[in-house]
Structure formats: C-alpha cells, structure tokens
Amino acid sequence: MLNILKNFMPSPPPHLTGWKRFLAYLDILGLFQFDPWGNSMFIKRIIIFVSGWPTYWRIAVANKLKIEGGEHLKDLPNTNVLFISNHQTYFADVITFYHIFCGAKWGMFKKIYPFYLCIPRAKSYYVAAKETMKSGFLPKVFSMAGAILVERSWRAKGENIKRDVDSSAGENVEQGLNFGWVVTFPQGTTSPYAPIRKGTAHIIKHNKPIVVPVVIDGFRRAFNKTGLSYKKRNTNLKVRFKQPIYFNDNQSLEEIVEIVSDIIEQNIPENIAEWREENSNS
Numbered sequence: 001m002l003n004i005l006k007n008f009m010p011s012p013p014p015h016l017t018g019w020k021r022f023l024a025y026l027d028i029l030g031l032f033q034f035d036p037w038g039n040s041m042f043i044k045r046i047i048i049f050v051s052g053w054p055t056y057w058r059i060a061v062a063n064k065l066k067i068e069g070g071e072h073l074k075d076l077p078n079t080n081v082l083f084i085s086n087h088q089t090y091f092a093d094v095i096t097f098y099h100i101f102c103g104a105k106w107g108m109f110k111k112i113y114p115f116y117l118c119i120p121r122a123k124s125y126y127v128a129a130k131e132t133m134k135s136g137f138l139p140k141v142f143s144m145a146g147a148i149l150v151e152r153s154w155r156a157k158g159e160n161i162k163r164d165v166d167s168s169a170g171e172n173v174e175q176g177l178n179f180g181w182v183v184t185f186p187q188g189t190t191s192p193y194a195p196i197r198k199g200t201a202h203i204i205k206h207n208k209p210i211v212v213p214v215v216i217d218g219f220r221r222a223f224n225k226t227g228l229s230y231k232k233r234n235t236n237l238k239v240r241f242k243q244p245i246y247f248n249d250n251q252s253l254e255e256i257v258e259i260v261s262d263i264i265e266q267n268i269p270e271n272i273a274e275w276r277e278e279n280s281n282s
Contacts, residue, residue, distance in 0.1 A: 007105045008119065011078070030122060036175040039144070044122045047145045048098065052117040055095045060112065062233045063222050067100060069241035070109030072212060076244070078123065080177045080207065084200060085214035086192070086264045087185035091142060092219050092227030094126045096239060097183050098145070122146075123180025127173060129188070138228065148172045148182065150199075170202060177207050186260055190225060193268045201256035204247050213242040213263040 010027050027033060030041030059065050087093060102120040103112035125146040133143040143149070150169040176182045186200035204211060215238075219227065222235035242263060247256055261267055 007078075007121070028119065035123075036179050041122050044145060045120055047141060048102070048120040048122065049117045051095075051141065051145070052099065052102070052114060052120065056099060056112075056114045056117075058230075059092065059096050059099065059237055062230065063218070063235045063237050065096065065112070065237045065239070067110055067112070067239050067241075069243075070100070070104070072241045072243055073101075073104040073109060076181075076210065076212070079180055080209045081181045081212060081244075082177060082203065082207075082209040083181065083183040083212045083214055084186050084260055084264055085183065085216055086266055087187055087190050088192075088216060088219035089190060089223050089225060089227030090132055091139075092223045093185070093216055094128075094183060095142075095227070096216075096219075096237065097126070097214075098124060100239060101181065121181075124183070125176040125180060126183040127169075127185065148176050169199065170206065173203050174207055177203075177209055182209075186264070187266065190220075192220075193266055196257045196261045196266070198253055198257060200260060201253040204256055204260075205249075205251075205253065208247070210244045210246065212244050213260075215240045215242070215265050 008028055010024055010030070010033065024032070030045060033041040035041060035044070083097065085093070085097075098120075099112055099114075101124050102116040103109070105119075105121040106116040108116065125148050127150060128143070128147045130149040130151050133139045133147050133149055148169075150172070173182060173184070184200055184203070186196045187194040188197050188199075203209075217240075218235050218237040221232055222237060223229065224231055245263070247259075251259075
C-alpha cells in the first residue's frame, strides 16, 4: 500500500527550496509541473484522461486484453526504465502500454479498470517517427501525450531512404529516461521480424537503464496498421512483460542487438513460410 501511495507523490525538481518545494509536494495533478521539454504535465494528464475512455473500450471491451508478467512492474523505479517491444500498429500498441502503466500506478498488474484515468501516470514516454506523429490531428494529439520524436534515417513516407542519423534522438531519449519510463520499438517498423536498429543498443549502453522486454500479440489482427480502426473485434490482445534485465559495459553493440532481438522474440522462425501462410489467412 505504501508503495502505491508513493506513486501519487510529486517529485519536485531539485532547484526548488523552502515553501516552493513544500507546495510542489501538494501538486498531485501537476498544475505547476513541466517535463524536460517544457510541456505541462497537467495538460498531458487531461489528454490521457480524455483519450483514455474511448481507447479503453477498444482494447478491453471491444477486444480482450490479457496482461502477463505485470508483477514485474511492481518494484521498478520511477526513472531510467526502458521498455523494449515488438511493434504491430502505429498507435494501439503504445496506447495499451499507457493504460497498463496508469493501472500499475494504482496497483493493478493483471487487469485494468479505467478509474485510474482520474490521476494517470504522466511520466511515460514513447519513441515515435516524426513523420508519423505529424500526419494528422489525432497523431498530433497523441504526440502531446508523450512522444519522443525521431527522424528515421532509413525510411520515410513508406520508402527506403538513406540520410544522416538524427543526432538529437539519443539526447531526447536520455531526457525521457531521466524523467520517467520510456517505451521504444527497436525495429522501427510494424513489420514482423524486421532487424533491430543499433540506436536502441546505443541508448542501452550509454544510459544503462533497467530494460523490460515486452512481447505483444493480437494487435495486428484486431486493428488496421494505424491502430485507429478495427479489423476484427473480440480479438485476444496479449501483452507479456518479461523479467527486467541489465546490460553491462563489456557487451558490444552487436551483442546487445542480438540479445534484444531474442528477448522480444523477433528472430526469424525456421518455419517462416508456414508463418506467412497462416498470417495471410488471418
């Protein structure tokens, strides 16, 4: 119970002292809190509250959400935690993570009930392609809920390209980790069994976060590619959190990439032809 109550206590920035620091401890809704990029935490909580109700219906009522390994979220610190996951839709995956994280703040680790939207977990961020998050009104709103925007150096507008690596990406992810939890999809695409990008390995090696592997399933069957429209209702959506892991300084980037590919189960299966046939019929 005490651990849950701690989740609701604001953590004032270190530069505040005296009565200002005392008042900051009372600011549960984040009225005077801002993230590292100057965005209002109160506005972010409003966005999560408003968008949370219809999206909860989509993932937990119209479809059936099953959470496995939620107990691994119990003792995580409030900062420097990196969730790495396979990716199946643009938005439904990360929206589901937000619901689960908000539920965890209230002590819900197996099933979620949306009253947590009243005081949601706001210190959550996710890495997303800049072009995706600027492609319409809803993506821009979702971006305000905590997107760390990166410019992909290998793909744009659905085509393979080659351009300079976004040097600000690692810096922004580091700020997000210093402030809270960050979700990243290291393949950088919703295509299954795509290669793991080395950017994730650089982030792990530089920031030394607690890494929580996640494997999701069912989202590609339930939603279209954006995750905003249904393909099939009453689908089982599975989110499986694995035991947190720690990487050491001696591991090379190549080794980290291989481990990440393995723990999020994105190594190409031997029966790939059979897998493709099964999924083309689903």
